[in-house]
Amino acid sequence: MSELVFFSGTMDCGKSTLALQIGHNRSARGLQGVIFTRDDRAGEGKLSSRLGLVTEAVEADEDMDLYAYIVAQLSKGGRVDYVIVDEAQFLAPDQIDQLARVVDDLEMDVFAFGITTDFRTRLFPGSQRLVELADRIEQLQVEALCWCGARATHNARTVDGEMVVEGAQVVVGDVNRPAGEVGYEVLCRRHHRRRATAASARAGALSPDVLPVSSA
Numbered sequence: 683m684s685e686l687v688f689f690s691g692t693m694d695c696g697k698s699t700l701a702l703q704i705g706h707n708r709s710a711r712g713l714q715g716v717i718f719t720r721d722d723r724a725g726e727g728k729l730s731s732r733l734g735l736v737t738e739a740v741e742a743d744e745d746m747d748l749y750a751y752i753v754a755q756l757s758k759g760g761r762v763d764y765v766i767v768d769e770a771q772f773l774a775p776d777q778i779d780q781l782a783r784v785v786d787d788l789e790m791d792v793f794a795f796g797i798t799t800d801f802r803t804r805l806f807p808g809s810q811r812l813v814e815l816a817d818r819i820e821q822l823q824v825e826a827l828c829w830c831g832a833r834a835t836h837n838a839r840t841v842d843g844e845m846v847v848e849g850a851q852v853v854v855g856d857v858n859r860p861a862g863e864v865g866y867e868v869l870c871r872r873h874h875r876r877r878a879t880a881a882s883a884r885a886g887a888l889s890p891d892v893l894p895v896s897s898a
């Protein structure tokens with residue numbers, strides 16, 4: 683039975699890497715997939731991982747009908763065995779419905795990867811629709827960590843090194859940006875609530891907030 687699977691997590695937890703691995707393993711067995719992405723940091727029509735791998739992808743523009751795109755590929759005699767979608771949080775809710783239709787009507791697996799919540803801890807509309815429609819929601823096994831050592835569950839945005847909680851929902855960017863740029867940092871809920879980033883909390887300093895990082 684085909685499935686719509688939502689692989690969700692914070693920024694920098696390995697989603698794009700897993701998307702590339704899933705595609706690689708399937709193509710190594712002769713399967714052919716369509717890879718959609720939207721607003722990847724590496725540029726239009728790219729799916730990139732911080733491990734350095736990058737592959738070509740179809741840029742899923744705002745008004746693109748993803749179901750119609752797949753049907754058009756099949757009508758032209760193309761083969762599509764599965765679909766991968768990275769940065770799925772940026773898709774419109776209707777586009778998530780189109781992906782569900784790909785699963786149900788065309789019987790293809792759809793693997794969607796994205797962050798669930800924005801820098802204000804609010805759901806992205808695309809992620810909300812995925813939570814509503816996905817057959818399965820998977821958390822990535824590799825934990826991104828807060829500066830305190832706890833599992834990172836939230837994304838913070840920084841401007842000039844300061845954590846902000848107001849602004850546009852979508853600002854393409856990366857973690858570990860130099861001061862002066864918009865950047866992101868993953869935090870546990872406690873430190874997101876307290877607006878305590880690594881810089882502001884002076885990570886590594888002796889503090890009652892610092893939890894031991896277990897090597898087990």
Ligand SMILES: Nc1ncnc2c1ncn2[C@@H]1O[C@H](COP(=O)(O)OP(=O)(O)O)[C@@H](O)[C@H]1O
Pocket residue numbers: 691692693694695696697698699700730731732733824826
């Ligand atoms: N130099 C490195 N050596 C080993 N692993 C790295 C390195 N740089 C990044 N990574 C791994 O890559 C992960 C980020 O992968 P990526 O697929 O880009 O994340 P996401 O798509 O979730 O934002 C990090 O959590 C880390 O595990």
Ligand SMILES: Cc1cn([C@H]2C[C@H](O)[C@@H](COP(=O)(O)O)O2)c(=O)[nH]c1=O
Pocket residue numbers: 692693694697698721723796797799800801802837838839851852853854855856866
């Ligand atoms: C939290 C948050 C993130 N973004 C952007 C920043 C990046 O371009 C992507 C996430 O990419 P990743 O591969 O998961 O690291 O989303 C945003 O626009 N708004 C936000 O609130």
